Amino acid sequence: MQRRAQREKRDQRAKRRNRVLVCAAAVPVMLVAAGCSSDSGSGDSTDKAAKAAASASASPSPTVQAAAYGKLPEPCKAFSKKTLEDLVPKGKSGKEGKSDDISTRGSCSWDSLDNNGVKGSQFRWLNVSMLRFESDVTRGPADKLAQEYFEKQVQEAQAVEGAKGVKTEPVAGTGDQATAVHYDLKKKEGTFKQQTVVARVENVVVTLDYNGAGLAGDKTPSGSDMLKDAKKAAKEAVDAVSEANGEGGGKAGGSASKTPSKAPSKSPSKSPSKSASKEASDEPSKSASSPSKKPASKS
The missing domain is CATH 1.20.5 (Single alpha-helices involved in coiled-coils or other helix-helix interfaces)
Incomplete structure (x- = not known):
């Protein structure tokens, strides 16, 4: 057990x-x-x-709508012979402004002095400037950049030092939008009638300055007649931009084109959008300084 x-x-x-x-x-x-x-x-x-x-x-990657217009016309060929004869009857060939990229920026000016002897003389000065914007991913589409510059140009025209009786009015039938600013500018040579028309067509801004004065005792020109001529010339310049990009000019109004593919923008070695934004600050209306300088050298 x-x-x-x-x-x-x-x-x-x-x-x-x-x-x-x-x-x-x-x-x-x-x-x-x-x-x-x-x-x-x-x-x-x-x-x-x-x-x-x-x-x-x-x-x-982020994208932005391409610019509608990819080039500018030759600024000194923006007006017909008749238009130049009407606005600057004694003017010679236009003087083209300097530009480091003619597809982005261009300008041309004409001056005329009709000497009537002891009765005095009639002075006229015409200038057209064109600035084209490119679309930029960071800054936005080209037409938006152009519209911002358009508004800036109008504001600068309204704020010229010494301007008297400044008036602003819309201009119909010229590009996508256009505004005319006109006023008197008294100088020692006489009273100048200044007309500035700023117009935008797609991604291009056209600024036209036209002024005149009666010198050495000649009568002051009609401001209303000069404004009518300036509006006509501005429309002609805007149509020249459209024609240079393959679009027919002479449109009754509104957008010249809404089809970017008809005028594809080429990318130059230097960024157009940066060039345009940089040069925009150098492109203000010359109307404040030009009237006093031009007649002084001719009288």
Whole structure:
């Protein structure tokens, strides 16, 4: 009986050792399983990050509508022979302004002195400036940039120092928008009648300055007649811009073209949009200084 009891005790102790060994062996298996589970989660996170990066790189870069007009006409050929005979009857060939990029910026001026001897003389000065804008991803579409510059030009024309009786009025049938500013400017040579017409067609701004005076006792010209001539010349210049880009001139009004593909803009070596924005500050109306200088050299 005693031996039997001893054997039962030994069997019980053996069973307990086996259970301990089985449990000990199970612990590494659980750790391995836990480790595999952790690695799997890390891999999923890495895959998600990689997919997000790939998606970001595949996203299209920002775009902006292309400029409608890609070039300018020769400014000294913007007017017909008859128009020049009417506005600057004694004028000779126009004087073209300097430009480092004729597809972006251009200007031309004419002056006329009709000498009537002891009765005095009639002076006229005509200037046309054209500035073309390119679309820019950071600054916006070209027509919007042109509109901003258009508004700036009108404000500058209204704020000329010494101007008397400044009046502003819209001009119909000239490009997408046009405004005329006219006033008197008294100088030692006489009273000058100044007309400034600012017009925008698509992404191009045309600024026309036209002034005149009766010198050495001659009568002061009619401001209303000069304004009528200035409006006619401004429309002619705007039509020249449209024609240079393959669009017919002489439109009754509104946009000259809404199809950018008809006049694709070429990218010059120097960024046109930057050039236009840089030169815009150099393109204000010359009407404040020109009247006094021009007649002085002729009288």
